[in-house]
Amino acid sequence: MRPFIICHMVTSIDGRLHPSRFTAAASRLSASQLASHYESVAEQFEADGWIVGRKTMSEMAKGSERAAASKPIATREPYLADRKDRNLAIAIDPKGRVHYGKDNIGGDHIVAVLAEAVADSYLAELREDGVSYIFAGPEGDDLSGAMAQLASLFGAKKLLLEGGGILNGAFLRHRLIDEFSTLIYPAVDGVAGTPSIIDYNGADGRQPGAGQTLRLIGCEALDGGMVWLRHAVGVIS
Numbered sequence: 001m002r003p004f005i006i007c008h009m010v011t012s013i014d015g016r017l018h019p020s021r022f023t024a025a026a027s028r029l030s031a032s033q034l035a036s037h038y039e040s041v042a043e044q045f046e047a048d049g050w051i052v053g054r055k056t057m058s059e060m061a062k063g064s065e066r067a068a069a070s071k072p073i074a075t076r077e078p079y080l081a082d083r084k085d086r087n088l089a090i091a092i093d094p095k096g097r098v099h100y101g102k103d104n105i106g107g108d109h110i111v112a113v114l115a116e117a118v119a120d121s122y123l124a125e126l127r128e129d130g131v132s133y134i135f136a137g138p139e140g141d142d143l144s145g146a147m148a149q150l151a152s153l154f155g156a157k158k159l160l161l162e163g164g165g166i167l168n169g170a171f172l173r174h175r176l177i178d179e180f181s182t183l184i185y186p187a188v189d190g191v192a193g194t195p196s197i198i199d200y201n202g203a204d205g206r207q208p209g210a211g212q213t214l215r216l217i218g219c220e221a222l223d224g225g226m227v228w229l230r231h232a233v234g235v236i237s
C-alpha cells in the first residue's frame with residue numbers, strides 16, 4: 001500500500017512553473033493574498049506531509065556541506081529519527097545533494113529519499129542533523145517502493161506532491177498521482193520553452209500520462225481571481 005498522492009501546484013494560465021516570472025497582479029489585487037492561497041488550500045487536504053524534488057528542496061534547505069563528526073554509516077537500512085508527531089517534509093534526492101543542518105523545514109520533519117549509492121559520510125551527516133532517510137533502490141528511481149515505505153514506516157496515508165515539474169513528471173510516469181490540485185494564477189509567463197508544472201524528462205521519451213485519464217471533480221474561484229481546479233486521475237482499463 002502507498003499513500004494517496006495529490007499533486008498540488010500553482011501555475012500561470014499557460015501552465016508555467018515559476019511564479020517569479022508571472023505578470024504582475026492587476027490593480028487593487030494583492031499579490032501576497034494571491035500567493036497565500038497555496039498554503040491555505042494545502043491545509044484543507046489535511047495531509048501527513050509534502051514531497052518535493054531535489055531542486056525545490058535545495059531552495060528551502062539552508063545547511064551546507066560538512067564533514068560529519070561521527071563514523072560514516074555503511075548499512076543501507078531506513079533510518080527513522082525522532083519525528084515528534086510532526087508532518088513530513090520529504091525530499092526526493094537520489095544523489096544526496098541537499099544539506100539541511102536541522103531536522104525540519106518550517107516545522108515539518110525531513111525525510112530524505114536516497115539512492116543506495118549515496119556516500120556513507122552523507123548518511124552520517126543526516127543522522128547528526130536528526131533527518132530521517134529511506135532508500136529508493138540502487139539508483140534512487142524506485143519511487144513506488146519509496147512511497148510504500150512512507151506508508152509502512154511513517155504511517156503516511158495522504159501526501160501532497162509539491163513539485164517541481166520534473167519530479168511531478170516522474171510521479172505521473174510511474175502512475176503515482178491520484179489527484180491534481182491546480183491553482184491558476186491570473187497571470188501569464190508566455191516565453192517558449194519555460195518550465196511547466198509537469199515536465200517529464202525521462203530517457204524513454206514517453207508521454208508520462210499515457211494510459212491515464214483526468215476527470216474534473218472541483219472548480220472554485222478564490223479571492224483575487226485565482227481558480228482552483230481539482231482533477232481525479234484514472235487508469236484506462
Ligand SMILES: NC(=O)c1ccc[n+]([C@@H]2O[C@H](COP(=O)([O-])OP(=O)(O)OC[C@H]3O[C@@H](n4cnc5c(N)ncnc54)[C@H](OP(=O)(O)O)[C@@H]3O)[C@@H](O)[C@H]2O)c1
Nearest residue numbers: 009010017053054055056092095162163164165166167170
Ligand atoms: N509553481 C509551483 O507550485 C512550484 C512548486 C514547487 C516548486 N516550484 C519551483 O520549481 C523549481 C524546480 O523545479 P524542477 O522541475 O526544476 O526540479 P524539481 O522537480 O524540484 O527537482 C528535480 C530533481 O529531482 C531529482 N529526482 C529524483 N527522482 C527523480 C526522478 N525519478 N526523475 C527525475 N528527477 C528526479 C533529480 O535530482 P538530481 O538532479 O540531483 O538527480 C532532479 O534533477 C524551483 O524553482 C521551484 O521554486 C514551483
